[in-house]
Amino acid sequence: MLELVGLSRRYGDVVALDGLSITIPSGEVFGLLGPNGAGKTTAMRTILGISTPDSGHVLLDGQPIGLDQRRRFGYLPEERGLYGGMHVRDQLVYLAELHGMSSHDAKTSAQSWLERLGIADRATDKLSALSLGNQQRVQLAAALVHGPDVLILDEPFSGLDPVATDELGRVLDEVSGGGSTVVFSSHQLDLVESRCSSVAIIDKGKLVASGSVLDLTTSGRRRLVVELASASPNGWAKGIEGVSVSESAGSRVRLVLEDGVDPQVVLRAAMGAGTVTYFSFERRRLSEVFREAVSR
Amino acid sequence: MNRTRLVVRREMRERLRSRAFQVATVISVLVVGGAIILPALNRNPFNEAVKVGVVGRPVSQVQSQVSSVKSLLKAPTKVTAVASQDAGEDQLRRSKLDVLVVGTKEIFVRQGDETTDRMQVASTLAYLPAFTGHPLALHPIGAPRPQAAGRFTAFLGVILTYTFVAVYGGMVLNGVAEEKSSRVAEVLLSAVRPSELLTGKVVGIGAVALLQGLITAASAVVAGAIVGTNILHGTGVGRLCSMLGWFLLGYTFYSFVNAAAGSLVNRQEEASSMAFPIQLPLLVGYLTTIGSLSNGDDSKLIRVLSFLPPTAPVTMPIRIAIGAAKPWQIALSLVLMVAGIVVAARLASRIYARSILRTGKRLKFRQALQSAPI
Numbered sequence: 012m013l014e015l016v017g018l019s020r021r022y023g024d025v026v027a028l029d030g031l032s033i034t035i036p037s038g039e040v041f042g043l044l045g046p047n048g049a050g051k052t053t054a055m056r057t058i059l060g061i062s063t064p065d066s067g068h069v070l071l072d073g074q075p076i077g078l079d080q081r082r083r084f085g086y087l088p089e090e091r092g093l094y095g096g097m098h099v100r101d102q103l104v105y106l107a108e109l110h111g112m113s114s115h116d117a118k119t120s121a122q123s124w125l126e127r128l129g130i131a132d133r134a135t136d137k138l139s140a141l142s143l144g145n146q147q148r149v150q151l152a153a154a155l156v157h158g159p160d161v162l163i164l165d166e167p168f169s170g171l172d173p174v175a176t177d178e179l180g181r182v183l184d185e186v187s188g189g190g191s192t193v194v195f196s197s198h199q200l201d202l203v204e205s206r207c208s209s210v211a212i213i214d215k216g217k218l219v220a221s222g223s224v225l226d227l228t229t230s231g232r233r234r235l236v237v238e239l240a241s242a243s244p245n246g247w248a249k250g251i252e253g254v255s256v257s258e259s260a261g262s263r264v265r266l267v268l269e270d271g272v273d274p275q276v277v278l279r280a281a282m283g284a285g286t287v288t289y290f291s292f293e294r295r296r297l298s299e300v301f302r303e304a305v306s307r
Numbered sequence: 308m309n310r311t312r313l314v315v316r317r318e319m320r321e322r323l324r325s326r327a328f329q330v331a332t333v334i335s336v337l338v339v340g341g342a343i344i345l346p347a348l349n350r351n352p353f354n355e356a357v358k359v360g361v362v363g364r365p366v367s368q369v370q371s372q373v374s375s376v377k378s379l380l381k382a383p384t385k386v387t388a389v390a391s392q393d394a395g396e397d398q399l400r401r402s403k404l405d406v407l408v409v410g411t412k413e414i415f416v417r418q419g420d421e422t423t424d425r426m427q428v429a430s431t432l433a434y435l436p437a438f439t440g441h442p443l444a445l446h447p448i449g450a451p452r453p454q455a456a457g458r459f460t461a462f463l464g465v466i467l468t469y470t471f472v473a474v475y476g477g478m479v480l481n482g483v484a485e486e487k488s489s490r491v492a493e494v495l496l497s498a499v500r501p502s503e504l505l506t507g508k509v510v511g512i513g514a515v516a517l518l519q520g521l522i523t524a525a526s527a528v529v530a531g532a533i534v535g536t537n538i539l540h541g542t543g544v545g546r547l548c549s550m551l552g553w554f555l556l557g558y559t560f561y562s563f564v565n566a567a568a569g570s571l572v573n574r575q576e577e578a579s580s581m582a583f584p585i586q587l588p589l590l591v592g593y594l595t596t597i598g599s600l601s602n603g604d605d606s607k608l609i610r611v612l613s614f615l616p617p618t619a620p621v622t623m624p625i626r627i628a629i630g631a632a633k634p635w636q637i638a639l640s641l642v643l644m645v646a647g648i649v650v651a652a653r654l655a656s657r658i659y660a661r662s663i664l665r666t667g668k669r670l671k672f673r674q675a676l677q678s679a680p681i
Contacts, residue, residue, distance in 0.1 A: 060497070081498075086494060088490060088493040090490040092489045092491040092492070092493060093494065094485075094491055095489060106494065109314075109498040109499055
């Protein structure tokens with residue numbers, strides 16, 4: 012278990028972390044979510060010991076983290092960075108050795124990750140000669156090559172195409188399946204809710220919501236999505252007692268129902284406006300969890 | 308393996324592998340070797356005649372002596388009469404004459420090392436009569452140039468020290484800037500301390516510089532041995548070690564300053580604009596030394612510069628070579644140099660640790676020193 016306890020950090024007038032406390036269960040894929048500038052990167056750098064908090068501390072299984080344990084962490088920074096002029100394999104072996112692996116283990120592990128990520132044929136190329144997509148793969152391998160106990164990834168999904176996103180999701184599941192704790196950050200809350208089991212949503216350096224994705228998305232007011240046949244009038248849902256429209260696209264609306272509202276009332280109103288083609292309750296989105304939490 | 312050693316090993320391997328290093332090594336060997344071999348192969352490239360002046364004796368007598376050994380002499384010889392001994396000596400000093408034969412007792416020759424053509428002519432003329440009568444007394448004339456060989460070595464050493472400190476210091480600057488601007492520093496610093504990364508870089512690049520310096524020095528010694536030139540005479544192992552020592556001190560001082568500067572920039576291109584101001588003191592010291600070396604001066608300016616850590620590595624070795632530095636001055640200069648390195652290293656570590664991960668507006672040296680840790 013990884014615990015962030017009362018972390019605070021200011022950069023001049025900017026408050027990056029404001030008494031942030033988060034508990035991250037071991038062996039899970041954990042999402043650290045929030046808008047840009049929420050303090051995600053500072054929180055991650057603090058976990059890695061790259062950044063020192065003004066107050067508060069980070070515990071691993073109840074103990075303060077020393078440099079030897081931190082070397083068992085893996086890190087994929089938001090601003091990707093490796094040596095452009097260095098050979099891909101040399102680079103991975105070097106990083107694995109810096110994290111405490113023997114030369115032999117480092118070579119074996121580098122090779123197996125290169126194969127696993129499909130870039131083994133580029134092992135002796137310079138990094139700068141690879142396509143952007145392959146450079147991303149090398150960067151991921153660099154975070155994984157020493158078999159970390161805790162893997163920290165800052166915005167790993169940003170800039171990835173759907174195929175690469177799925178590939179990364181599978182790798183993260185595999186890593187956490189092997190017992191490692193995976194923590195990743197994202198500012199695109201809805202895109203990653205299927206990628207993690209628990210999340211912490213932060214804003215302005217403070218925790219606004221946390222828990223399992225299932226609990227967070229199934230709690231709160233109900234979401235009802237209704238679609239009418241095309242060319243039906245909009246605005247039919249307005250004015251229904253206890254119902255608000257959170258989204259409207261074409262003839263499809265996403266409604267928020269207050270407690271005690273009878274969905275049949277909504278259905279009747281919809282049928283009065285046109286032919287109902289879709290009528291279903293949906294889970295609350297993480298972006299809605301966030302919005303509702305910060306507006307409270 | 309120890310992390311600093313891993314950083315050192317990477318720096319060395321990547322640089323030794325680079326084409327730039329290989330090309331630079333070949334060029335420095337060729338330049339240094341060539342500077343020694345070429346003049347020795349042909350000391351008189353335009354086949355200039357050795358001008359012999361004669362006074363108090365018939366010109367024809369000397370001319371016939373020269374003719375009898377003509378096949379032995381390397382350069383053509385031109386014999387002329389001179390009005391008086393004073394006029395001849397004056398012409399010698401003004402390089403109008405190379406050798407002056409005075410009667411049958413004395414020969415004057417313009418100062419130089421013993422392999423020059425005029426020396427050959429003078430000594431031949433001095434010893435030829437030994438078979439029939441008495442050899443003539445041979446007097447060198449002109450400004451005495453003691454320790455000429457040592458000066459040449461020191462001169463070469465200062466040029467190499469300046470070049471190497473500038474080039475390899477620049478590598479430290481660019482290397483740190485590369486790690487910062489490519490953000491690889493963030494990945495590295497999750498596994499190593501900033502001080503380990505900094506030390507590893509300075510030591511690794513320094514080791515490569517030392518290796519290239521040794522290769523260059525070895526090529527100078529080998530070239531000297533091949534052509535049998537005497538310009539490296541008196542250049543014992545001690546002097547070579549002292550030169551390497553001053554080079555290492557200079558490199559270490561400047562590499563810490565360069566590392567601090569490299570950690571302040573955001574883009575690699577900004578690094579090159581910082582290189583010149585950093586190396587300016589070294590350049591000033593270098594030019595002052597080279598300038599004063601040509602007239603053998605130990606000026607007050609040079610004396611002051613030889614105590615200051617930024618300029619000592621290119622000034623003190625010359626003062627030592629011309630015999631102008633007293634032992635206590637050398638010791639004081641060394642103490643100040645080491646103290647300078649300690650101060651530079653401490654300030655650089657502080658600046659480096661605070662700015663290597665900081666992006667955005669470029670920090671000034673002072674801001675970085677005063678700011679809080681990352």
